[in-house]
Amino acid sequence: MHELSIATSILKTAEEEVAKVKGRSVSEIFLEIGKISGVEVSSLEFVWDMCMKNSVLERTELHICETGGLAKCAECGEGFKIEKMFDFCPKCHSPFKEILAGKEMKIKKMIIT
Ligand SMILES: [Zn+2]
Structure with a gap:
């Protein structure tokens, strides 16, 4: 898994x-x-x-x-928020986009005792 x-x-x-x-x-x-x-x-x-x-x-x-995810449409250049990997551009409905944020997984902080 x-x-x-x-x-x-x-x-x-x-x-x-x-x-x-x-x-x-x-x-x-x-x-x-x-x-x-x-x-x-x-x-x-x-x-x-x-x-x-x-x-x-x-x-x-x-x-x-x-x-949250952020993407930039590869067709019309519109920047938009995405919830899912397969969300379309809200302006031109293109599925092609560049992912700007939302793919990361990181440890932000740890409190060690
Ligand atoms: Zn677009």
Whole structure:
């Protein structure tokens, strides 16, 4: 499952950060997930607990912020917000566009104790 590998890579980053500051665990973590990144927030939450058992993220409070997508139409140049990867341009209805934002998935902040 896609979300499982994401959770695993978040854990790897968290372990490195905790080791860097010689901390014990992470009390809170803030993730930013783009609406068109393809990451299902509910699936990620579903695998989270299982993945984080006995790790630095076991009792971590998880905060997820979903960020909206932005695109620029390849046909008419219109800039518009998108919710889904396959949204059309609202002006000319072209499906061709350049994605400007919303595909990213990152750890915004971690509170290490
Ligand atoms: Zn257009």
